[in-house]
Amino acid sequence: MxxxxxxxxxxxxxxxxxxxxxxxxxxxxxxxxxxxxxxxxxxxxxxxxxxxxxxxxLPEVTKAVSEQAGRIIHSSTLYLNRAMVDLAERIAHVSGIPDARVFFTTSGTEANDTALLLATTHRRSNTVLAMRNSYHGRSFSAVGITGNRGWSPTSLSPLQTLYVHGGVRGRGPFAGLGDAEFIEACVEDLKDLLGHTRPPAALIAEPIQGVGGFTSPPDGLYAAFRDVLNAHGILWIADEVQTGWGRTGEHFWGWQAHGRSGPPDIVTFAKGIGNGMSIGGVIARAEIMNCLDANSISTFGGTQVTMAAGLANLSYLLEHxxxxxxxxxxxxxxxxxxxxxxxxxxxxxxxxxxxxxxxxxxxxxxxxxxxxxxxxxxxxxxxxxxxxxxxxxxxxxxxxxxxxxxxxxxxxxxxxxxxxxxxxxxx
The missing domain is CATH 3.90.1150.10 (Aspartate Aminotransferase, domain 1)
Structure with missing residues (x-):
């Protein structure tokens, strides 16, 4: 080698x-x-x-990929795509988001980019709240909201990013508090932060921080944050690139550990849904997903062969x-x-x-x-x-x-x- x-x-x-x-x-x-x-x-x-x-x-996935590749691999989103519609319907159903729309990308980075585009357009604001120690991808905008200096090579960004306490339970100024007191302190910090800035578009947060070392807040933190966000009209983006599809065991989505406030406004996903094939995507309420007033496509997002893999993999995961x-x-x-x-x-x-x-x-x-x-x-x-x-x-x-x-x-x-x-x- x-x-x-x-x-x-x-x-x-x-x-x-x-x-x-x-x-x-x-x-x-x-x-x-x-x-x-x-x-x-x-x-x-x-x-x-x-x-x-x-x-x-996995035989079920490799068979689905092989059979689809023997018919057609790719046509782009300019044409109807049965496999893409089939997988979007299944994902919308399991998302918990009412009137959900699904847009497919090729990676988690691109999914988070899209979520930021939707949130900032919908809210007419380029200010974003993110968690300290977070990671959301390697594109220019995703790096701009990443709260982990080891994965953020530039401070230049199209967004104004404000970092919030709470993603790391065992370190920082609130680490010594009990869970309820920790949540209360983080919420008060969020309220104070919002008093010093113009209204942000969204909070983006991983329910469990992946690159950050699999850290997470106490259950209920993001539900408590949601109460504050709703009062200001701020959207909640759950980055489920690493936590989605049942990996945490207790829940299908990581956000469900904070679920009393209902599903997020936007959910991003990638990683495991294709079992190695390049699938990412965004789920959002129709009013948010449809807020763009210009044409857009995804050349490789939702291509037939990756959608076949995603359908087979999701079916296997649920059935077993x-x-x-x-x-x-x-x-x-x-x-x-x-x-x-x-x-x-x-x-x-x-x-x-x-x-x-x-x-x-x-x-x-x-x-x-x-x-x-x-x-x-x-x-x-x-x-x-x-x-x-x-x-x-x-x-x-x-x-x-x-x-x-x-x-x-x-x-x-x-x-x-x-x-x-x-x-x-x-x-």
């Missing part, structure tokens, strides 16, 4: 991140496992950054209750990892829901991030046949665990045992 790595470095950007000191080329996968070009087998606990949501090489599996197996995995963490002074917290789990590492006896150890754990886990991710808003010191939702109990135990050895070997 060294030759491929050298070729990569010659023709691709320096900022295009690669995991591992000796980068990995994955050649094929099956179920929850993948193989590299040297024939090594790995248990995959990261799923291509949560994109392989169901399983690698993978949300329930994420709840059951994820719950066992979290408890197993917490037992491991109790014996490791460098593990600050094991957090998450379902099969979306973060393990935050700090230097023992302090709250200082330990990105060097996080990188070492990644290497040690790979050496034993386990692939995981990393992230976090404090120098990338959180391990990110997000296997395909069909993970078995035996595979969860195998992965936890490998991770336990990796943590011990790096103490």
């Amino acid at each position: 060294s030759d491929l790595h050298a070729r990569h470095r010659r023709v691709l950007p320096d900022w295009l991140a690669l995991y591992y000191d000796d980068p990995l080329e994955i050649t094929h996968g099956e179920g929850r496992h993948v193989w590299d070009s040297d024939g090594n087998k790995y248990l995959d606990f990261f799923g291509g950054i949560l994109t392989t949501m169901t399983a690698h090489a 209750d993978l949300q329930g599996n994420a709840r059951r197996v994820g719950g066992l995995l979290i408890e197993r990892l917490r037992a491991v963490a109790a014996q490791d002074p460098g593990v600050r917290e094991v957090r998450g829901r379902g099969l979306m789990i973060g393990v935050e590492l700090t230097k023992p006896g302090t709250d200082l991030a330990d990105p060097q150890r996080a990188a070492a754990v990644l290497e040690a886990a790979r050496a034993e046949g386990l692939l995981i991710g990393k992230g976090g808003g404090h120098d990338t010191s959180a391990l990110r665990i997000a296997p395909p939702l069909s993970l078995t109990v035996a595979e969860a135990e195998e992965g936890a045992a490998i991770l336990e050895r990796a943590l011990r070997s790096t103490q």
